Amino acid sequence: MAARKNATQPKLTDYQDRLRSAGLRSTSPRVAVLRELESATSPLSHADLVDALGEEGYDRVTIYRNLTDLTEAGLVVRADLGDHVWRFELKREEKSHQGTHPHFTCTDCGTVACLPSESVRLTSTKGAPKSVAARSVDIQLRGLCDRCG
Numbered sequence: 021m022a023a024r025k026n027a028t029q030p031k032l033t034d035y036q037d038r039l040r041s042a043g044l045r046s047t048s049p050r051v052a053v054l055r056e057l058e059s060a061t062s063p064l065s066h067a068d069l070v071d072a073l074g075e076e077g078y079d080r081v082t083i084y085r086n087l088t089d090l091t092e093a094g095l096v097v098r099a100d101l102g103d104h105v106w107r108f109e110l111k112r113e114e115k116s117h118q119g120t121h122p123h124f125t126c127t128d129c130g131t132v133a134c135l136p137s138e139s140v141r142l143t144s145t146k147g148a149p150k151s152v153a154a155r156s157v158d159i160q161l162r163g164l165c166d167r168c169g
């Protein structure tokens with residue numbers, strides 16, 4: 021937790037602005053959850069966040085409640101990647117118009133990785149529900165990661 025003083029990290033006021041523009045009050049647990057998700061390179065479960073933020077004095081219930089608030093406000097998205105665990109990540113602007121990005125889950129070690137949205141292209145959506153063509157669906161790939169493969 022020592023490597024946080026990085027000049028490229030968003031400032032506290034950035035998080036406060038984000039919370040306010042989503043209609044939420046800026047509170048320290050909300051800022052802490054946003055900051056943790058911002059620095060993560062893959063989606064985090066509630067348990068991951070409890071591990072990371074517990075030492076700052078935030079308990080499980082507080083973190084859960086604030087995750088729910090942030091998700092309902094549209095700042096955070098959650099996905100069940102097939103193991104019945106909700107994982108949370110910041111809603112980011114996707115570069116293309118292709119909707120949300122796919123996730124890869126290792127079937128052996130359970131590692132989850134975010135993939136670029138262009139990594140999976142749907143060349144035909146014939147006969148599929150409209151939500152598939154609009155890519156308002158979760159795309160999940162399962163297989164072995166480089167370490168387990």
Ligand SMILES: [Zn+2]
Binds near residue numbers: 128168
């Ligand atoms: Zn693996």
Ligand SMILES: [Zn+2]
Binds near residue numbers: 063121123133135
């Ligand atoms: Zn992701």
